[in-house]
Amino acid sequence: MATLAHSTDNYTNTANTSWLATYKNYVAKAEFNRFxxxxxxxxxQGCILSPAxxxxxxxxxxGDWQFLVxxxxxxxxxxxxxxxxxxxxIFPTFATSLVLHLLMIAIDLL
Structure with a gap:
């Protein structure tokens, strides 16, 4: 007969739960779906942010500077x-582009 209780050897508690460690773990897992x-x-970027x-x-x-940026x-x-x-x-460059586009949109609207 099989046992009903499982051991908890797979659970690890690490003190390294900073945002940078979390980001690095997420990026490592996201590399599989890079495409x-x-x-x-x-x-x-090309179909939403730039045309908007x-x-x-x-x-x-x-201004022309907004088109250049x-x-x-x-x-x-x-x-x-x-x-x-x-x-x-890819993640940081897209985040930088997203923030700059949203900032320029807010500048034009305000």
């Missing part, structure tokens, strides 16, 4: 993807 993350980042900023710039008036942010996301860098480089 999906790369496509998602590029689709959000350009539409808001044309309606509310934006938008294109540089697009390249900031595109270069690590085309260079086949690991996910640990």
């Amino acid at each position: 999906g993350w790369a496509v998602s980042a590029l689709a959000i 900023l350009l539409l808001i710039m044309s309606n509310f008036g934006g 938008s294109m540089l942010c697009f390249l900031l996301v595109l270069v690590p993807i085309l260079s086949a860098f690991p996910v640990k480089y």
